[in-house]
Amino acid sequence: MNAPATDQLPVVVVGSGPIGLAAAAHLVERGLEPLVLEAGTAAGAAVRDWSHVRLFSTWAEVVDPAAEKLLAPTGWVRPDGAAYPTGGDWAEQYLQPLADALGDKVRYGATVTGVARAGRDRVVDSGRDEQPFTVHIATADGREERITARAVIDASGTWSVPSPIGADGLPALGEGAVSEHVAYRVPDLNDPVVRARYAGKRTAVVGSGASAFTALAYLADLAKVEDGTHAVWILRRGIGAGTYGGGEADELPARGALGLRAKAAVEAGHASAATGFRTEAVERDADGRLVLLAEDGRRLDPVDEVIVLTGFRPDLSFLAEVRLGLDERLQAPTALAPLIDPNVHSCGTVYPHGVNELSHPEQDVYLVGMKSYGRAPTFLAMTGYEQVRSIAAALAGDREAAERVELTLPETGVCGGAGLFDDPDAAQSGEGGGCCAAPTTLQIGIGAPVSSGGC
Incomplete structure (x- = not known):
């Protein structure tokens, strides 16, 4: 039997988190066939790992239109758009119903172990672009399979690779x-x-972003009912005007309130800060x-105990046989990196x-x-x-729609605190906050500067 034409093959989407499932929805809307591969046993496996944490964004901002x-x-009923879901809410009330609606287009217990061009390693040029992709997976029951795909959208996130304690980006001596x-x-x-594990204990918290x-x-609340509970907050930089975020001026009230809670924990003595502390080793x-x-x-x-909240990094190991163009610092796509580089940009200057x-x-x-x-x-x-709306349009051959970015942007306001990324150390360590708020929809071309304020 002849192999199917490349354009008859599915588009493999790696990961059934919010962006992966949105990619599948946009592909379906475009008449394309997605196949979502999820290593876990349910949709949004990574989101479920932080099910107890509440999002800063409202339901209105975390539901994809497609x-x-x-x-x-x-019969799905959209939750109250003004309410703030937890990770658990997001997974159970949106991601799982969406995966269920996609039916057999989502496959669980499928861990992607490699992606390549059929019959071509990354060195071979001849006939490369005409070949489909082979996606290698390991199944939950220990089998190995290969899936042939016309395109691959990797939405696997960075949750699986947290950054270590060491200030140089490597594990501190003795960390393991x-x-x-x-x-x-x-x-x-x-x-x-x-x-x-934490009640009545001294716990070092390393990091200076929203997770920290x-x-x-949380530890300050525990300290109020469990004597001896204390946090030692380790920052690689000093404490300044933007350390606690935007406070009451933050466009995301929940995020601003969280920063104020962290400040209150220090002022009440439930946490003490060690500033300019770049960890090199951990000893007993x-x-x-x-x-x-x-x-x-x-x-x-x-x-x-030590809680390390210094950011995450992408797992690129299963993409070793495809040719990626990545920035040498951020490990982001080369053309995207200058737009998001926290050494020079705040969220308010990131172009669509x-x-x-x-x-x-x-x-x-x-x-x-x-x-x-x-x-x-x-x-x-x-x-x-x-991102995935634009990619689905491109895969469907609608280049005009792909290049017309319909970006929802906040109108104005505080983005993670004034001068949040003025300190390169904050960018290097992955420390820093997110950005968004009351949106206004703009239609602008890809790469066009945003003339008004916003994030």
Whole structure:
């Protein structure tokens, strides 16, 4: 039997998170066949890992338009647009119903282990663009399979690769040896087992972004009912006007309030700050407790636990045989990186982007969602929804629609605190906040500067 024509093959989407499922919805809307491969057992597996954390964005800002159209015939009722969902709410009330609506276009227990051109490793030029992709997967029952695809949209995110304690981007000396006392996620203190881990203990919280604020706020609440609970907040920079975000001036009230809670935790004595502390090593003292050492020789008083919230980075290992064009610093697509580089941009100066900025030397391979931002710390769900709308249009041959980015932007306001990314150390460590708020819809060309304020 002859192999099917490339344009009859599915578009493989890696990951069933919000951006991956939105990609599938846009592909369906365009008459294309998606196949979503999810390593977990349910939609939004990574989102479910932080189900206890509340989003800063409202429901109105985290539901994709094409997805909503797909959901409408199922009787799905959109949650109150002004309410703030938790990660669990997002997964159960939106992502899982959307995956269910897509039916057999979503496959669970399928871990992507490799992507390549059929019969061509990354070195071979001859006939490359005419070949379909082979997507290698490992199934939950231990089998290996290969799927043939016309295009690959990688929406697997960065959740699986948290950044380490070390200030140089590598694990601190001794970090692995004390791993049982190091966590890389915001703890769910409603879980009795997790709560017992931190109750009455001294915990170092490394990082200065919204996740660190959340951990500090949670530990401060625990300190009010559990004597001896204390957080040691480790910042690689100093405390300045923008350290706690925008406060009451923040366009996202929930985010501003969280920053104020972190500030209150310090002022109330539930947390103490160690500033300009670049961790080089972690040691155990004579009692088995953990001591963090800085590059400048400082040693912190012993702590019992460490929570590392210094950002995430993309897993590019399964894309080794395709030709990606990535920025050498951010590991983001080369054309996108200058637009999102936190060393020079705040979220208010990021230009709109779509298929052109997300393309690679390897035709029809795209990194989308948080993975497209590489190590840049600021990302919006609605940015990802726009990315996949543009890509789906391009794959359908509608280049005009692909290049007409319909971007939803906040009108104005505080984006993560004044001068948040003025300090390169904050960008390097992945520390920093997100950005969005009351939206206004603009239609502008890809790469065109935004003339008005906004994020």
